[in-house]
Amino acid sequence: MSGSITYLEAIREAQYDALRNDPAVFLYGQDINTFGGAFKATKNLGKEFPGRVFDSPISEDAMVGLAIGAAIEGARPIVEMQFADFSSIGFNQIVNQAATLYWRTETHCPVTIRLPSGGTAGSGPFHSQSMEAIYAHYPGLVIVTPATVEDAYWMLLDSVALNDPVIYCEHKFLYYHLKSESTGERSLPIGKARIARPGRHATVVTYSAMVHDAIRAAEELQLDGYQIEVVDLRSVKPMDTDTILGSVARTGRLLAVGEAFPWGGVTAEVISRVASEGFHLLDAPPMRLNAKDTPIPYHPNLWKAHRPTVSSIAGALRSLLRY
Amino acid sequence: MRLSRFLEEKLGALYRAGGRIVGGVYLGKGQEAFAAAMGVQLRMGQDIYGPLIRDQAGRLAFGEPVIETLRTYLGAATGPMKGRDGNIxxxxxxxxxxxxxxxxxSLLSVVxxxxxxxxxxxTLGDSIGATSVGDGATSTGAFHxxxxLAAVEKLPLIVSIANNQYAYSTPNTRQYACENLVDRAKGYGVHGEHVDATDLVSCLTAFRGAAARAKAGEGPQIVVGTLLRLAGHGEHDDASYIPDRKRHTHEARDCIDVAAKFAVQQGWVTEEELVRQMEGIRRLVDQTVAKVSKEPVPxxxxxxxxxxxxxxxxxxxxAS
Structure with a gap:
């Protein structure tokens, strides 16, 4: 893909615009000020917005706690977790403090927590995780999983504008690889899925980086004469059940694909909704494809086999179409 | 302090009578002086307060009306939590x-x-924040x-540590290994003080100083108070794990008796005035219980x- 702005630059751009547009916005995270963040998602922002980009101690619990307290006072903080995996240390503040605040006290909690998510080869068990399902399980949180440069930009701005806590899952694999001409126009709001590729023989419901693998698998199957529809969830919570059911109504076949661990999770939720609300639409048992049920391996040979790939998605689609 | 004690005794009685209070009742008996001494340093609407379990007296001192306590405990839809959350x-x-x-x-970083x-x-001006923990909470990662973080950010925050010697049933010996919890202040690079939390005057002096230093830009302030919890963890707990000898130590003194005796000795108040004050407290609490009992439930x-x-x-x- 050619283009002049990467997924990572779109995230930086969105933060730049959020800081510029609203004095209530500030950034809090490890190494994000002069260093510009481990992935440079905040490069130069500390210089451009002095006194609004803060290096935090390595204290994910307290980082989120501080953001919640600040949000109560009307600020709109963006917290950068250095890796999604480390948000487990801030888990309590996220699910028990931020997520319950509005329900318990009718106080807004406009906190955006950025989670550099998902695998890249060589990152191993603790720098590769996808945490969206864990957070989606808790009431009171919005979970977004942008798959495009445009969504990376607009969904981050939309997240910051929401008066509820948002877990913004940005995929590290897309940081440098994914490019676009520009951040484009605002398209769909948070909560709406997108038909990333239209088709009529089977539906793949997926999100984040797997959208691109699913599209490539769909292109592979096109050579065999199959038109595969790919639905990009965009936000896993809320989940746009209507768009999923509409697609399954067209194709009669469903494959849910996710990079996260297999037990429960987003793909299970997709299957469960379609089975209970759209059973009559299905011509074949719905399928799901996830990572293996082991920690995420370090070596590229193992890593590639651990997560769904273009070929494993294509293989799953072939068995789904054979049924 | 006396209002807090009477109010909490009423909550205990309502709990034991059954039916009116769903869930537990958690009292701050014996901790009133320490909690109130911090609460009175704070100005509602200007300062930030994050109380914990045994801070009924601090909440009242901060300015929470009695009716908010009762509405929350009795689950009234009119209360601040509307029955979605309860008690403390x-x-x-x-x-x-x-x-x-x-x-x-976990409230420390939020404040x-x-x-x-x-x-x-x-808009900080001379606002300060204050939050409370007990000996048990000092063992959590969130506290640390x-x-x-508060020390790194040099925030005007008072952290009170009520060392009531038991975290539920766990004694100090199984909670921490330093000599005194105030020793931790040095590690955080903040000012720390240790007081006899059964003595209101010492508590007031310590918290007044802490508030002044926080306002003067000296960063977080730790105040550790030693006392003994004079109740169970909750009203369901008879605290049989506290040995009898502990109940006769200096720390087991009732801070309200100590303060009342001191005030009478100083001539600030007479015994008769204390009796009249208690009548007023009783009337306020009984009337508020009666009022809240008639209010709608969720x-x-x-x-x-x-x-x-x-x-x-x-x-x-x-979705509706």
Whole structure:
């Protein structure tokens, strides 16, 4: 893909615009000020917005706690977790403090927590995780999983504008690889899925980086004469059940694909909704494809086999179409 | 302090009578002096307060009306938590009065964050924040992270540590290994003081100093008070794990008796005035209980069941 702005630059751009547009916005995270963040998602922002980009101690619990307290006072903080995996240390503040605040006290909690998510080869068990399902399980949180440069930009701005806590899952694999001409126009709001590729023989419901693998698998199957529809969830919570059911109504076949661990999770939720609300639409048992049920391996040979790939998605689609 | 004690005794009685209070009752008996001494340093509407379990006296001193306690304990729909949360889990965060969650130490960074935001906005002025923990909470990661972060950010935050010697049933010997919890202040690079928390005058002196230093830009202040919890962890707990000998130590003195005796000795108040004051307290609490008892309780059919403030993002089955 050619283009002049990467997924990572779109995230930086969105933060730049959020800081510029609203004095209530500030950034809090490890190494994000002069260093510009481990992935440079905040490069130069500390210089451009002095006194609004803060290096935090390595204290994910307290980082989120501080953001919640600040949000109560009307600020709109963006917290950068250095890796999604480390948000487990801030888990309590996220699910028990931020997520319950509005329900318990009718106080807004406009906190955006950025989670550099998902695998890249060589990152191993603790720098590769996808945490969206864990957070989606808790009431009171919005979970977004942008798959495009445009969504990376607009969904981050939309997240910051929401008066509820948002877990913004940005995929590290897309940081440098994914490019676009520009951040484009605002398209769909948070909560709406997108038909990333239209088709009529089977539906793949997926999100984040797997959208691109699913599209490539769909292109592979096109050579065999199959038109595969790919639905990009965009936000896993809320989940746009209507768009999923509409697609399954067209194709009669469903494959849910996710990079996260297999037990429960987003793909299970997709299957469960379609089975209970759209059973009559299905011509074949719905399928799901996830990572293996082991920690995420370090070596590229193992890593590639651990997560769904273009070929494993294509293989799953072939068995789904054979049924 | 006396209002707090009487109010809590009433809550205990309502709990034991059954039916009126659903869930537990958690009292601060014996901790009134320590809690109130911090509460009186704070100005509602200006300062940030994040109390914990045994801070009824601090909450009253901060300015929470008696009716808020009763509405929360009795689950009235009119209360600050509307029956969605109960007992000690109450507050009005938008007014700088944080509502604790059960996870100990986790409010420390939240109070710090509120101060941080004000400093960023330029509205901090001479506001301070204050939050309480007990000996047990000092063992949590949240306490350590929050304390360290508040120190790094040099926020005007008072952290009170009520060392009541038992975290539920666990004694200090199984909770920490330093000599005195105030020793930790040095590690965080903040000012720390240790007081006899059964003595109101010492508590007031310590917290007044802490508030002044916080306002003067000296960063977080730790005040450790030693005392003994004169009740169970909750009213369901007879605290049989506290040995008898402990109940006759200096720390087991009732801070209210100590303070009342001192005030009479000093000639600030007479025994008769104390009796009259108690009559007023009794009237206030009884009348408020009667009033709250007639108030509506939450109705599941009227509840909006929305965990998000953004209605259009509420998922299908909950959307109205």
């Amino acid at each position: 889990h109450r507050g009005r965060p938008r007014d700088g009065y944080m509502a604790m969650i059960s996870h100990l130490g 710090a964050g509120a101060l941080f935001a004000r400093r960023l906005k330029g 992270e929050g304390m360290n 109705d599941p059919f009227k509840e909006n069941w929305q965990a998000l403030s953004t209605s259009e993002l509420v998922e299908g089955q909950n």
